[in-house]
Amino acid sequence: MTAILLALLCQELTDESYDKWRDHVVPKAEELRWRAVGWQPTFWDAVVKAQKEEKPILLWAMNGHPLALC
Amino acid sequence: MIARQSVWNDPDVQKLLEKFVACADEVGYLQNAKNPECELFRRFSEKGHYGGRTKPTNTRQGTYAAAPSGEFLASINSNDARGMAEMLRKALAAWEELPKERRLLADAPAPNPEGRVRVERWYPLDGLALKSYTRDLPREKKGTNSERYFGKAWNQDFLWYRKAESRQWLPEKIEAGAKHDVPAALARRIARFTFVDNVRGQTSAYPDRCVEKAEVAVEVTAVEGDVASLTLTGATRAVEKGKWSIAGFKDMNSPSEQERGVEMKLLGRAKYDVKQEKFVAFEFVAVGTRWGATQYNGRSEDVEPSPWGVVAAMTGDEPADRVAPAFAWGYGWR
Numbered sequence: 001m002t003a004i005l006l007a008l009l010c011q012e013l014t015d016e017s018y019d020k021w022r023d024h025v026v027p028k029a030e031e032l033r034w035r036a037v038g039w040q041p042t043f044w045d046a047v048v049k050a051q052k053e054e055k056p057i058l059l060w061a062m063n064g065h066p067l068a069l070c
Numbered sequence: 071m072i073a074r075q076s077v078w079n080d081p082d083v084q085k086l087l088e089k090f091v092a093c094a095d096e097v098g099y100l101q102n103a104k105n106p107e108c109e110l111f112r113r114f115s116e117k118g119h120y121g122g123r124t125k126p127t128n129t130r131q132g133t134y135a136a137a138p139s140g141e142f143l144a145s146i147n148s149n150d151a152r153g154m155a156e157m158l159r160k161a162l163a164a165w166e167e168l169p170k171e172r173r174l175l176a177d178a179p180a181p182n183p184e185g186r187v188r189v190e191r192w193y194p195l196d197g198l199a200l201k202s203y204t205r206d207l208p209r210e211k212k213g214t215n216s217e218r219y220f221g222k223a224w225n226q227d228f229l230w231y232r233k234a235e236s237r238q239w240l241p242e243k244i245e246a247g248a249k250h251d252v253p254a255a256l257a258r259r260i261a262r263f264t265f266v267d268n269v270r271g272q273t274s275a276y277p278d279r280c281v282e283k284a285e286v287a288v289e290v291t292a293v294e295g296d297v298a299s300l301t302l303t304g305a306t307r308a309v310e311k312g313k314w315s316i317a318g319f320k321d322m323n324s325p326s327e328q329e330r331g332v333e334m335k336l337l338g339r340a341k342y343d344v345k346q347e348k349f350v351a352f353e354f355v356a357v358g359t360r361w362g363a364t365q366y367n368g369r370s371e372d373v374e375p376s377p378w379g380v381v382a383a384m385t386g387d388e389p390a391d392r393v394a395p396a397f398a399w400g401y402g403w404r
Contacts, residue, residue, distance in 0.1 A: 011207045011377040013335045013357035022355045025205045025379040027224055034078030037092045039390040041190060043100060044107040046093030048179050051138040056165045056173075058090035058158070059111070059134045061097040063366070064272040066074075067393045068227045 039067060075222075080151035086158040090135065094390075097131045105185035110140045118145035126319040135161030137173045189394035192403050198231040198239075198349050200382040201391065204269045207357065207377035220368055225268040228395040229382055231256065232403070236349060240342055244290055244298045252286040252304075260284065261306035263397040265332045265380060267360040270368030275397040276308040276332075283307040286336065296345040302338030302354055307331070316363035317370040330362025334380070353383040 013021060040046040043059055050057045060066050077083060100111040114136045116122065120129065132147030133154065144161035146153055165173070193199065205224040231239075241250035261284035262276045286304035293299075309331035315321045316328060338354030357379045363369035385391040395401075 011357050011379075013337055013355060015337070017357075018337055018355055021207070021357050021379050022353075022381050024207065025203050025224070025355070025381045026383075027203060027205075027226075030079070031075060031222075031224070033084075034074045035388070035390065037078055037084060037087050038388070040091065040093035041095075041389050041393045042107070042188060043093055043095040043111060044179070044183075044186060045389065046091045047107070047110065047138050047175075048181055050091040051174055051179055053091060054174065055089065055091050056143055056161060057134075057136050057138060058087060058092045058161075059136065060078075060092070060094040061100055061111075061134065062094075062131045063097055063129055064396060065096045065393055066094040067390050068396045 041067065076149045077151050077154045080155070082155045083151050083158065086155060086162070089162055090158070094393075097129060101128075101130055103187075105187070106179070106183040107186050113140035114142035115145075117142040119147050126322065133157065135164075137165065137168060138179075139173055139175050141168055141172055143168075189398045190392060192230065192394065192398060192401075193392050194230050194232050194236075196348060197233040198236040198352060199385045199391075200229040200231075200352065201385045202227050202229055202264050202380055202382040204267070204378065204380050206269055207379050209376055220270045223270045223368075225270075227264065227268065228385065228393060228398075229260065229264050230395055230398065230401070231259075233347065237347065239288060239340070239349075240298065240300070241288070241290065244293060244342070244344055246290055246292050248290045250288045250290075252288060254284060257284040257286040257304065257306070259401065260286070260304075260336075261308050261332075261334075263395060263400060264382065265306055265308065265334050265356065265358075267330070267332060267362075267364075267367055267369065267378065268396075269378060271366050272396075273364040273367040275400055276310055280310040281306070281308045288340075293344075296343050297350065298342045298344060300340040300342065302336065302340065304336035304338075304354075304356075305334065306336070306356075307333045310362075315365045316373070318366055320370075322365065328362060330360075330364060332358065332360050334358035349384070351384065353381070356380040356382075 046057045100108050115130045134145040135143040143164040144157045146157040203226050238253050241248040258281050261281045266273050284306045289301050291299045311329045313325045315325045334356045336356040341351040343350045359375045360378050361375040363373050
């Protein structure tokens with residue numbers, strides 16, 4: 001419990017520290033370059049699009065949706 | 071999710087991907103559901119890197135290249151950009167060799183074929199759709215092996231509220247100075263499903279019985295024209311105790327007594343358009359402590375309490391912003 005209290009005190013969230021912690025947590029532009037790929041959110045969305053565009057499909061399939069919590 | 075940066079940020083990989091339609095999805099659903107989407111996946115997944123595998127698990131997770139017809143082109147499960155680029159080149163060569171009549175489905179696929187039931191259909195177009203990010207905060211004590219490996223880790227998820235739920239974030243009478251406690255069910259959604267330690271990898275939601283505190287209060291600070299400005303303050307605490315594995319495949323057959331928990335303080339800002347009956351801005355920052363580990367969240371060597379943060383803000387308009395929250399099934403929506 002002491003460790004928890006100490007950790008909380010070190011990282012206090014106030015109106016003054018709000019922007020600092022937001023900017024720390026939100027990914028930087030270089031961490032989000034993967035979004036430029038233009039991911040379709042489901043496999044079937046890609047099937048429909050690829051059939052229309054006559055392109056192959058690249059599917060990234062993980063335990064947990066890779067674009068959400070994975 | 072290391073691959074987001076180690077593989078998909080790579081310029082060579084991105085260039086090759088221009089020749090594909092790229093998508094991401096949840097492999098357990100694709101392996102098990104009975105509908106045309108999942109049956110098409112299973113048409114090629116057994117020809118891939120994990121085809122026929124049953125141990126340590128039967129997962130088929132990884133990256134696959136396939137024709138819309140379901141013809142297998144290539145696959146890999148790797149966080150290495152060079153290996154991925156090689157797989158993509160191999161897939162393009164296989165695509166070129168594939169006779170045109172075998173590339174596509176015989177008939178144009180319906181946008182939502184019969185039997186395909188996706189949580190994404192619940193996307194709250196007229197409600198409140200948030201994207202959340204998680205990341206560890208700086209620590210006083212540095213230098214563990216796991217911190218060196220995961221030091222730059224972060225993760226993302228989504229958090230949805232339907233239109234009627236969005237309105238419940240505000241007091242009945244919207245006027246400057248009005249104060250309001252957000253209904254417990256809406257605050258508990260954050261505590262159970264968003265404030266989960268997924269920084270290094272997937273984890274599970276907190277059962278409702280584990281939520282010890284979930285309070286969010288709203289104050290209307292101003293009303294200008296049709297738009298009300300709000301501040302949010304809140305606190306949550308969830309603790310789960312029980313017997314489970316914490317080290318991936320290593321201890322999967324020998325679960326042990328564990329405790330995991332999260333204690334957070336939340337501040338936020340929002341703007342609600344009374345005429346449009348929707349939020350036009352919404353953001354919160356939460357800072358606190360996480361402890362413990364789950365089987366795949368990469369915390370087996372980092373179970374002691376440490377600081378972390380969560381930020382949630384409105385989603386964008388790209389298709390990838392419409393991915394369902396990981397635990398949307400727990401919202402109780404029908």
